[in-house]
Amino acid sequence: MVYLFLDIETIIDDNLIEKAGSEKLKNQFYNNEFIKQSVFHVPVCFSFICNVNLQDFYFKSYISKNASLIVDKFFSNFYLLFEKSKLKYSNYPIIVTHNGQNFDMPILTLQAIRFYDLLSEQAKMGIKEYLDTSDRWENSRPNYTSKNSMYHIDTYLLTNSYSSLKALCTLNGIDCKTQMDGKQVAEYFKDNKLKEIALYCAEDVLSLAKLFNRINIARGNGSLILPNDLNQCEIEILT
Template sequence: MIPVLVFDIETVPDVAGLRKLGDVVPDLSDAEVAELAFAARREKTGSDFLPHHLQRIVAISCAFRDREGFRVRSLGTPADSEAALIQSFFKVIERYTPILVSWNGGGFDLPVLNYRALVHGIAAAKYWDMGEDDRDFKWNNYIARYHMRHTDLMDVLAMYQPRASAPLDALAKMCGFPGKMGMDGSQVWNAFCEGRIEEIRNYCETDVVNTYLLYARFQLMRGAFTSDDYATEIDVVKRALAAETGPQWQEYLAAFDV
């Protein structure tokens, strides 16, 4: 079995970057700097969603499936630096060479990881290999949009048409899975400002489980899983979550409709 690594990131405005790039009054608070950036972005685009390179990563959560079972974790600790979290993510890729699975990872998570790794000077040789070191990677690598070594489920299911994209929460619930729990992406900045990083990590973990469950259903749809394989896989996930101690999992398991 090739290991599967489902990943998701949570981000906040890169206030330090905003201070470097803008004419910011020195005594403004981080929240005030961010609000100025939001206001400028809203005026320019109608949305306060900042560009990818101005997103700072505060959580990276992963669901990992291999022969040993299914595990879900947030990388590092709540106190770790952004650089440490990113380094941990690329170390997992370096060690296991997994299939990466995401929901909009090609449109958001990986570009943010790329920019932030560049800012911090983080090496990720296996991730960037496009056949220079391993010839197999020429035909199936993490970078190319149409390769399956990184399967962006949202992109694949939409046939690579942005206007056909669907939200993770909606698809998960339509398939009988719990969907998002605790918060959504729009609430992460306020939660971060209030010091609720553990809640952010817990929320991010439920997202990667939702994505893995949809990936299992995708494997059924494309013939990689039989009906029995699929039922077994859902049971593996449920049993693994039942053994977890995080406060989110009891509510999550109760929300299953399959």
């Protein structure tokens, strides 16, 4: 199996809020309340852990002031992993997120469509493969956008608890969200504290991977080889 653990950090598109947001949304924005609709979020960072065949792993965090670079890097990496998994392991990558079916992936997808003309050819192939719904029942390839996809595991839905990542991790004795608070992302982004955001995102994806590992063991599967701590995360600022 090839697992791709993913988490993103976002800021709100205030221009879009002004142009297309309801009065309720505008009030939520000005009161610094969380906005659920993915269309109003702009990705500024994504972190991932890629675990290959329960053994090797890659741990990286990308951050940028330019959202087009974020989505280009994500879907370029996704395409490379997709092709490598298919050719080398006769399998396809399984995306693992916490509330990623409703948040992370829709945001990345919407922004990839928005910046499509700026994307590299690899990224364009990545978004094409992700959006491919030709195999409805997933007999020979993933249908990632299906809520019932075998290739996107969402721990928010899997446990039927609809609980926060922090609550589930704390329940299981896993450190989570010790770096900063999610409400500080916009402030840190404005102050150019990009590495701090990248570490915060990396901590979330590491906590997610450790949580899924416990679920995976409970399913009767082998334990995954995962990073021990944040020091193993490579941070890259895209410019």
